[in-house]
Amino acid sequence: MSVCTLRIDNRDVAIAAGASVLEAARAAGAAIPTLCHLDGLSPVAACRLCLVELEGSDKLQAACVTAVADGMQVRTDSPRLREIRRSVIELLFTEGNHVCAICVANGHCELQDLAVTVGMDHSRLPYRFPDRHVDLSHPLFGLDHNRCILCSRCVRVCDEVEGAHVWDIGWRGEHCRIIAGLDEPWEAVNACTHCGKCVEVCPTGALFHKADTSEEKQGHPERLQALVHARNHQQWQP
Amino acid sequence: MPEPYPELQPVLQRHGYRPDGLIEVLNRAQELHGHLSPPLLRHIARQLKLPLSRVQGTASFYHLFRFQPPARHCCLVCTGTACHVLGAAALLAALEHEPLQERGIELGSVRCIGTCSGAPLVVVDGQVWNHQSAAGVLDGLRSLDP
Amino acid sequence: MSGACLRICTAASCRSRGAETLRQRCSALLESANSASATQGVAGRDVTVKGVGCLGPCSEGPLLAVDAAAGGSRLFSLGTNGQAGSAAVIEAAIKAVAADLHTAVADGDGSAVAQWSPPHSRELPADDPFLALQLRRVLAQCGRIDPAEIADALAAGAYRQLQAVLQRNDPAGVIELVRRSGLRGRGGAGYPTGLKWATVAAMPGGEKVVVCNADEGDPGAFMDRTVLEGDPHTLLEGMAIAAHAVGADRGFIYVRAEYPLAIERLRIAIAQAEQHGWLGTAIAGSDFSFHVELRVGAGAYVCGEETALIHSIEGRRGVPRPRPPYPAQRGVFGLPTLINNVETFANIPALLRLGPEAYAPGTKVFSLTGQVRRSGVLEVPMGTPLRTIVETMGGGAPAGRRIKAVQTGGPSGGCVPASALDTPVDYESLQALGTIMGSGGMVVLDDTTNMVDIAAFFMAFSREESCGKCIPCRSGTVQLEMLLRKLLSRQASELDLAQLERLCPVVSEASLCGLGQSAPRPVLSTLRHFRGDYLALLEPTPAAPPQEQNP
Ligand SMILES: Cc1cc2nc3c(=O)[nH]c(=O)nc-3n(C[C@H](O)[C@H](O)[C@H](O)COP(=O)(O)O)c2cc1C
Ligand code: SF4
Ligand code: SF4
Ligand code: SF4
Ligand code: FES
Ligand code: FES
Ligand code: FES
Numbered sequence: 001m002s003v004c005t006l007r008i009d010n011r012d013v014a015i016a017a018g019a020s021v022l023e024a025a026r027a028a029g030a031a032i033p034t035l036c037h038l039d040g041l042s043p044v045a046a047c048r049l050c051l052v053e054l055e056g057s058d059k060l061q062a063a064c065v066t067a068v069a070d071g072m073q074v075r076t077d078s079p080r081l082r083e084i085r086r087s088v089i090e091l092l093f094t095e096g097n098h099v100c101a102i103c104v105a106n107g108h109c110e111l112q113d114l115a116v117t118v119g120m121d122h123s124r125l126p127y128r129f130p131d132r133h134v135d136l137s138h139p140l141f142g143l144d145h146n147r148c149i150l151c152s153r154c155v156r157v158c159d160e161v162e163g164a165h166v167w168d169i170g171w172r173g174e175h176c177r178i179i180a181g182l183d184e185p186w187e188a189v190n191a192c193t194h195c196g197k198c199v200e201v202c203p204t205g206a207l208f209h210k211a212d213t214s215e216e217k218q219g220h221p222e223r224l225q226a227l228v229h230a231r232n233h234q235q236w237q238p
Numbered sequence: 239m240p241e242p243y244p245e246l247q248p249v250l251q252r253h254g255y256r257p258d259g260l261i262e263v264l265n266r267a268q269e270l271h272g273h274l275s276p277p278l279l280r281h282i283a284r285q286l287k288l289p290l291s292r293v294q295g296t297a298s299f300y301h302l303f304r305f306q307p308p309a310r311h312c313c314l315v316c317t318g319t320a321c322h323v324l325g326a327a328a329l330l331a332a333l334e335h336e337p338l339q340e341r342g343i344e345l346g347s348v349r350c351i352g353t354c355s356g357a358p359l360v361v362v363d364g365q366v367w368n369h370q371s372a373a374g375v376l377d378g379l380r381s382l383d384p
Numbered sequence: 385m386s387g388a389c390l391r392i393c394t395a396a397s398c399r400s401r402g403a404e405t406l407r408q409r410c411s412a413l414l415e416s417a418n419s420a421s422a423t424q425g426v427a428g429r430d431v432t433v434k435g436v437g438c439l440g441p442c443s444e445g446p447l448l449a450v451d452a453a454a455g456g457s458r459l460f461s462l463g464t465n466g467q468a469g470s471a472a473v474i475e476a477a478i479k480a481v482a483a484d485l486h487t488a489v490a491d492g493d494g495s496a497v498a499q500w501s502p503p504h505s506r507e508l509p510a511d512d513p514f515l516a517l518q519l520r521r522v523l524a525q526c527g528r529i530d531p532a533e534i535a536d537a538l539a540a541g542a543y544r545q546l547q548a549v550l551q552r553n554d555p556a557g558v559i560e561l562v563r564r565s566g567l568r569g570r571g572g573a574g575y576p577t578g579l580k581w582a583t584v585a586a587m588p589g590g591e592k593v594v595v596c597n598a599d600e601g602d603p604g605a606f607m608d609r610t611v612l613e614g615d616p617h618t619l620l621e622g623m624a625i626a627a628h629a630v631g632a633d634r635g636f637i638y639v640r641a642e643y644p645l646a647i648e649r650l651r652i653a654i655a656q657a658e659q660h661g662w663l664g665t666a667i668a669g670s671d672f673s674f675h676v677e678l679r680v681g682a683g684a685y686v687c688g689e690e691t692a693l694i695h696s697i698e699g700r701r702g703v704p705r706p707r708p709p710y711p712a713q714r715g716v717f718g719l720p721t722l723i724n725n726v727e728t729f730a731n732i733p734a735l736l737r738l739g740p741e742a743y744a745p746g747t748k749v750f751s752l753t754g755q756v757r758r759s760g761v762l763e764v765p766m767g768t769p770l771r772t773i774v775e776t777m778g779g780g781a782p783a784g785r786r787i788k789a790v791q792t793g794g795p796s797g798g799c800v801p802a803s804a805l806d807t808p809v810d811y812e813s814l815q816a817l818g819t820i821m822g823s824g825g826m827v828v829l830d831d832t833t834n835m836v837d838i839a840a841f842f843m844a845f846s847r848e849e850s851c852g853k854c855i856p857c858r859s860g861t862v863q864l865e866m867l868l869r870k871l872l873s874r875q876a877s878e879l880d881l882a883q884l885e886r887l888c889p890v891v892s893e894a895s896l897c898g899l900g901q902s903a904p905r906p907v908l909s910t911l912r913h914f915r916g917d918y919l920a921l922l923e924p925t926p927a928a929p930p931q932e933q934n935p
Contacts, residue, residue, distance in 0.1 A: 045706040046854045048894045060893055065706045080893075084856075087890040091859040124883065125863050150852070159289075168295030169701070169852070172684070174862050176852035181290040182276050183298070191289065258717070260699030265641070265680055299701040299851075301683030302641055318603030319791065319827045320753035322841050349685070349845065350603035351642050353397040354753035355442035355760055364644075366400035 006072040021074055022050055022063040030076045033085055033114050035203055036151040037064040038221055040228035041160060044152060049088055049114070052076050060084075086118045093120070094127045095174075097146035098204075104217035105205030111149060132177070137185035138192070140210060141199050143178065148206040150176055154198035157224060164191045167198065178206075197224060243281050245270055250285050257286050264297055273304045309344035311382050313362050313375070318350025320357040329358055332372035343379060387430030388498045389451040390414075390485075393527065394435035395613045396606075396645050397760075398445035401463065402474040406446060407435045409482040417489045431489065431497045434536070437526040437614015441514050442760035448481075448505070449527075452498035459515070460505040480504060514758055514777045521734040521747050522727055523763045526614030531649050534656035537617040543662045545733040546621050546628075550670040555629045559585060562629075562732070565740035570607075570748070571597055571688075571725030572796065572823050573898075574811045580722065583712040584630040587720035592632035594674075595716060595723045596623055597693060598639040598646070601685035602794030603845065605825030607749040608726035610761045612639065612646035615730070616653035620663060620676065622729030625736070627674045630722050635676040636697055641683060650678055685795075685849035689897050690723045692851065703851045704897035725823065748809065752778050754827035755785065764809075771805040774828050785830040789913070793822025795842045795849075796902035798909025799835065818909045820902075835914040836921060839907045840868035846903035857900025860891035864904065871921045878922060885911065 002017045006024060013028040020043075025032050035047040043065045051060040055073035063076070075081075092111060100106050132145040152169060155178065159165040166189050170179035181189035199207045200220040208217050230236045241247075249266040253259025263282055268274055274297055283293040297303045315321075315330040330347060338345050351361060356368030360375055367378060392398075392407040411433045418430060439447045444461035451457040462477060481502045488500040501507065508515065520526075529536040537543075549558055563578025584592060596619065600608040611619055623635050639647055654676055657663040665673045679697050686692050687702035694716050696702040715721020727749055735743045745766040750773060753759045757779030764773060774780065774790055781787045789799040798819030800807060807813045814821050829838065847861035867884045870876040888904035895901045911918060 044853070045896060048854055048856055048896065051894060062706060062896075083886075084890050084894045087860075087887065088855055088894065091855050091863065094863070095855070095859045125887075126866070128862070149855075150858075165289035165291060168289070168291035170291075170295045170298045171852070172299050172301075173848060173850040173852040173858055176858065179291055179294055179298075182279055182294045184290075189290065256699075258697070258699040261682055261696065262679065262699075265682060296699065296701050299684065299703075300681070303682055319794070319825070319841070320604045320759075322603075323754050323827065323829060323833060323838075348642065349601075349848075350605070351396075352600065352606035352609040353400055353442070354604055354606060354751065355397050355445070356400055357753065359400075366396075368400055 004068045004070045004072075006068055006070070006074060008074045009076055015068055017068065019068050020064055021052060021061070021066045021068055021072070024068050025052075025063060025074065025076055032063050032076050033117060034064060035110060035114065035149065036153065038153050038157075038201055038224070040221075040225045041153060041156040041201075044156070047088065047149075047151060049085055051081060051084060053078060053081065082118065085114075086120050089115050089118050089120045090123045090125050092149050094123050094125050095130070096148065097129060097132065099146075102214050103147065103205040104208045104212045104214055105147075105219075106215040108215075108218050109205060110203035110219070135180075135186050136210070137187035138194075138210075139187065140194055141186070141196065142208050142210050143186060144206050144208070145177055146206075147204045148178055149204055150178070151203060152178075153201045153203065154178065154207055157197045157201045161224060161228065162193060162195050162197050164193055164195075166192045200224060243267075243278065246281070246285070255285055255287070257288050260286055260288065260293065260296055261300070264303055268303060273307050275305070309339070310342035310384075311363055311379075312344045312346065313338065313360055313379060314346045314348045316349075316351055316357070316359050316361070317347045318354065318357075320354035321350070321359060324357045326358045329360075329370065329372055329375070333375060336376065338379070341379075342384065343382070387432060388453050390431065390433045390497070391436045391439075391449040391451065391457075391527065392433065393437070393439045393445060393447045393449075395438040395442075396609065396643075397438065397442040398447055399645065401446045402478055403446040404435070405475075406448075406462075406478045406481060407433060409478060410485055413482055413486050414489060417486075434530040435532070436528060437531055438523075438610045438761050439527040440518070440760050440762060441508065441758055443758050444506075444508065444760075447508075448502060450498065450500060454498070458501075459508045459510075460502050461508055462502060462505050477504060514760070514762065514779075517764060517768075517772065517777055518762050519747050519765050520763050521738075521743075522611065522618070522730045522749055523614070523761070524734065525618065526610060529615060531614055531616055532652050534617065534653070534660055537615070538660070541737075542617040542733075543621050543657075543668075545736040546624050546662065547668050549625050549628055549736070550668050550672055553670070555585065555631065558625065558629045558736070561736065561740050565735050565743045565746070567728070567731055567735060567743075567746060568811065569725055570727035570731070570823060572793070572820065574821060577724065577728055580712065580724070581626065581629055583710075584632075584720050584722040587712060589720060590631075591634075591719050592630055593716045593719050593721040594623055594627045594630065594632045594635040595693065595697070595711075595721055596635070596637040596726060596729055597688060597690070597723055598637055598643075598726045599681055599685075599688040599693065600640060600643075600726070600823065601688045601849075602796075602823055602825045604751070604753050604791075604827045605794060605823050606751045607761060607824045609643055609646055610749070610751075611726050611730050612643065613649050616649050617657065618730045618733055619726055620653060620657055622732035623676065624663065624667065624674050625732050626722060626724065626729060628672050630720075632722065633673050633675065635674060636679050636716065637676060638679045638681060638687070638693055638697060640681045647678065647680060654678065684851075685845075686851045686897070686899050689899060691897070693723065694721065701851070703853050704899075706896060727824070745810075748821070748824060750809075750824045750826050752826050752828070754791070755781055755787075755830035755833070756828035757782060767808040767810045769805070770800060770807050770809055773809065773826065774805065778828065781828065781830040785832065787828060788831045788833055789829045789835065791819075791827040791829060791838065791906075792825070793820040793905075794825050795845045796820060796898065796905055797822045798905050799829070799838070799913060801913040818912050819905070834872075835910040835917040836868060836871055839910045840865060840872060842906040843868055843903065846899060850899060850903075851897075854894075854896040854900060856891045856894040857896070857903060860887060860895070860900070861903050863887060864891065864907065868907070871918065874921055874923060876922060881918060881922065 045062040050063040053075040
């Protein structure tokens with residue numbers, strides 16, 4: 001396998017060709033924030049948090065979908081990137097209704113963690129207080145649209161890993177929302193196997209176990225990764 | 239049990255029951271039935287072997303697909319650029335204040351139909367009415383059969 | 385052709401003013417007169433009527449051209465320019481024209497018709513700048529041929545370039561000609577067409593696809609509609625030549641549902657071209673096959689973006705994806721795909737006929753609308769000054785008003801201030817002014833226009849049309865529009881203006897596709913040239929500090 005050498009924030013990195021800049025950065029110990037990306041799922045480059053600067057180009061590139069190239073020079077941090085990341089987090093917070101204090105994911109929420117990372121102590125943009133619903137029809141799980149950031153991880157895990165394709169994104173633009181079946185209550189969709197994968201990969205408190213109360217939700221993306229690894233490599237760790 | 243919606247067979251066949259025909263099939267289904275009802279969408283999903291959420295997600299993405307039956311008449315105000323600078327916003331606002339719904343007329347808007355020389359214009363049941371004022375449109379709408 | 389000919393524009397704009405009824409009346413009338421003269425053995429009355437594509441100055445429509453048998457033609461406007469013609473008024477006008485034509489036919493022979501002027505009409509002289517300053521290449525046959533009759537198109541030379549290309553059978557040579565001509569994509573981005581063709585041609589694999597982007601979503605733009613309705617065969621010929629050049633045997637035309645007449649004309653044209661062996665298997669006796677399918681959209685502007693367009697052709701949500709891979713690498717059904725705009729393809733036959741040197745620098749079709757006296761479609765040499773188009777050809781602003789700006793490039797474009805009207809219209813000059821050539825929509829704004837309102841209008845458009853996939857566009861356009869509305873309601877402070885200027889680059893730099901990336905451009909362009917309009921809306925007293933909320 002051929003190897004690419006590149007420079008990330010003044011550190012030299014050697015990594016297999018075909019890897020993404022995100023993988024290379026992680027190997028080099030550079031922290032790039034991500035939300036929509038999850039190892040084991042196909043990349044969509046929707047959240048735009050992982051944007052990085054490439055030497056010789058004005059255009060920012062999403063690290064999660066950009067392949068490494070020999071001699072590439074990557075900058076993962078700059079005032080420009082910081083401003084974008086903070087704005088993106090502000091846009092996510094103001095778009096939904098995130099009342100962290102009463103959320104199941106409080107303390108274990110990727111969105112909340114990122115707000116701290118990017119230094120968003122308040123929003124410079126007004127909150128929009130949209131009118132959104134909660135679907136509690138499923139016997140085990142719930143979906144609170146108020147906390148959904150439309151990262152589509154649930155859609156992808158249910159389609160790509162579980163093969164059930166219960167979820168999809170419905171409508172368009174500001175009206176986008178996660179839908180089950182023909183925009184029905186979750187419980188009405190027979191395809192759901194109750195596997196819980198969507199709940200485990202949800203970065204926020206939008207998808208949750210009904211048994212959990214505030215601050216009790218823990219995401220488990222590592223279970224997905226173990227599963228995908230086992231399937232791809234035919235290796236199981238009992 | 240007889241196959242429901244036999245009238246959809248030709249378009250399904252033309253696309254070989256392949257998923258890439260979905261939008262063409264939805265277009266035809268709406269043409270025939272006026273709107274996309276849940277049983278109709280279920281039927282299409284089954285025929286194309288697609289998950290329900292994929293069909294609903296796709297249909298709801300496009301503005302022209304509708305999930306409620308249409309009213310008897312439809313009046314679309316063009317809100318494209320040319321119509322906007324010649325007063326479409328005021329025209330639409332004036333019509334929104336009229337009880338058109340009660341008279342079986344659905345009011346909507348469209349972003350340019352490409353005949354901007356007639357701006358500001360409305361499209362009533364597929365017919366283009368050029369250079370309209372609110373009074374003119376209301377006059378015209380009165381002459382539609384109830 | 386021997387006899388005189390009445391060409392009646394039946395394209396969408398004239399059609400909305402009763403042109404199709406007029407054509408049917410005149411046709412029926414002349415048919416009966418012609419058959420009467422045939423039985424009576426009176427020679428020379430052969431007058432034909434045909435419905436044709438857009439003749440150009442749509443605001444004067446319905447338009448009718450009278451061609452004399454001896455050559456020469458006169459153009460008449462039956463229109464009421466700017467007046468809302470009620471159905472009754474239109475009906476009366478059509479009756480009067482038909483009756484008068486009846487008399488002319490009964491009175492004399494074809495030459496009488498050649499002299500005839502329709503009642504209540506205004507002749508548009510041939511030296512009218514709107515007509516005289518045009519250079520019609522893409523639109524050469526638009527308005528001349530009957531788009532529903534391939535025989536008419538063939539008589540005018542359609543598919544001759546395709547035939548020559550197939551005979552020479554030198555795909556690389558054709559790509560080289562296109563490259564040398566300097567042709568750039570007419571869909572907005574202006575990417576060099578020859579380069580794009582070469583990239584697709586170089587891709588390995590036997591199966592490739594050619595896609596025509598006929599989604600024409602920019603509001604206030606209707607150049608592509610004009611080609612589709614008036615001369616679909618030139619487009620099909622261009623596509624077939626492209627397919628041969630890059631090695632594709634399948635084609636799709638993705639056309640927006642808002643253009644029912646264009647869809648109908650395309651359906652007819654494809655079927656007729658197949659019947660005549662100009663599309664399908666073994667074209668013109670060669671071993672080249674090219675099958676074209678029509679795909680009709682369902683109301684989504686973002687489907688004009690090429691990766692969204694690919695998804696839509698595949699029957700999915702029209703959501704863009706990151707590039708690379710570019711469509712040339714992975715397009716429709718994962719195959720290497722060439723995507724070009726309608727006008728780009730329609731340039732090809734003329735380019736090959738003239739040769740790259742005589743063709744350069746080419747022409748551009750514009751649709752001229754808004755607060756201008758004469759609106760319609762015009763094709764002018766690349767580099768024509770904007771002033772020539774909007775003032776000389778379009779007649780400038782309506783009486784008593786002055787032009788304030790010209791908006792180009794739709795929701796991805798910006799405004800050219802009146803002070804810069806002498807700018808030549810080409811890709812670089814417009815870019816230097818902070819706008820883009822775009823696809824060719826030109827909306828004239830007069831001095832009654834508030835530019836903040838225009839910016840808010842386009843932001844609302846982008847917000848509505850955002851696919852919703854990426855957050856900067858999905859939510860950023862909402863916040864930007866809120867800021868603009870706050871300004872318009874005179875409740876905004878300097879802080880809000882600063883917020884607006886801060887958020888614009890975030891949305892344009894962070895968004896995934898061209899829609900979000902260019903959504904702030906109308907704001908930035910109006911801020912640059914018309915900052916006064918913004919400042920005039922600011923609250924006189926400093927506003928209360930913005931509320932701070934914790935998540
Ligand atoms: C939001 C968006 C909308 C677009 N709409 C159109 C369109 O309606 N028609 C078109 O030809 N190109 C449109 N484009 C440009 C296309 O993506 C693409 O660049 C073009 O079709 C390529 O053809 P060309 O090289 O011949 O210009 C759009 C691009 C974006 C980002
Ligand atoms: S529980 Fe499993 S099958 Fe059900 S929606 Fe979630 S991921 Fe899909
Ligand atoms: S429910 Fe959770 S996983 Fe699904 S899109 Fe929303 S935030 Fe992402
Ligand atoms: S920029 Fe807008 S239209 Fe483009 S992908 Fe993002 S949300 Fe969709
Ligand atoms: S992690 Fe790369 S765009 Fe979301
Ligand atoms: S803007 Fe109304 S028809 Fe084009
Ligand atoms: S549509 Fe008739 S002249 Fe343009």
